[in-house]
Amino acid sequence: MSTKQKLNRFLKALDAAKQDYTCGYCKEMCVNPAVLSSCFHIICSEHFPSLKLCPTCGIPLLNCSLYVDETLENCIQSTKQLDNMFQAIKSGSSQSNTRQSKENVSRSEISEENEENKTNKEEVRKNVSQQNSRTDVNMSLCHYYLRLVLVKERKKRTPKVRPASM
Numbered sequence: 001m002s003t004k005q006k007l008n009r010f011l012k013a014l015d016a017a018k019q020d021y022t023c024g025y026c027k028e029m030c031v032n033p034a035v036l037s038s039c040f041h042i043i044c045s046e047h048f049p050s051l052k053l054c055p056t057c058g059i060p061l062l063n064c065s066l067y068v069d070e071t072l073e074n075c076i077q078s079t080k081q082l083d084n085m086f087q088a089i090k091s092g093s094s095q096s097n098t099r100q101s102k103e104n105v106s107r108s109e110i111s112e113e114n115e116e117n118k119t120n121k122e123e124v125r126k127n128v129s130q131q132n133s134r135t136d137v138n139m140s141l142c143h144y145y146l147r148l149v150l151v152k153e154r155k156k157r158t159p160k161v162r163p164a165s166m
Contacts, residue, residue, distance in 0.1 A: 024056035034066035
């Protein structure tokens, strides 16, 4: 797999993480994130008091509580940092495409710009490779920990059913 393909796969994974951490109410990355106990969707905790239905799936939030977890906040901050780092690559690519589509751009300008983009991409790759594995592990641990906490809480509230004696 080429470096470009790996980068594209990573960017797709980053977009998926951003969607996971997007508040269903305000459609922005969550601030002070909280998990709804009734459906496990994530919202900004400030929106909860005014909600009657989950903004993502529409189920009633009657007797619903919020789970707040610092680990989730850390995952969101890591995702935001990665997104900010990669915005330079994304905007650099779109600027490059726009410039190349103009008819009067000379070849020397294009090759100079490509060299500059290569240098920028190499710099970003170095930074990303240092943080990439740490962030992947961090995000995986965040998801695992959150699910573990939520399953434990659900088990606490679920009544145990004993088989009838015969």
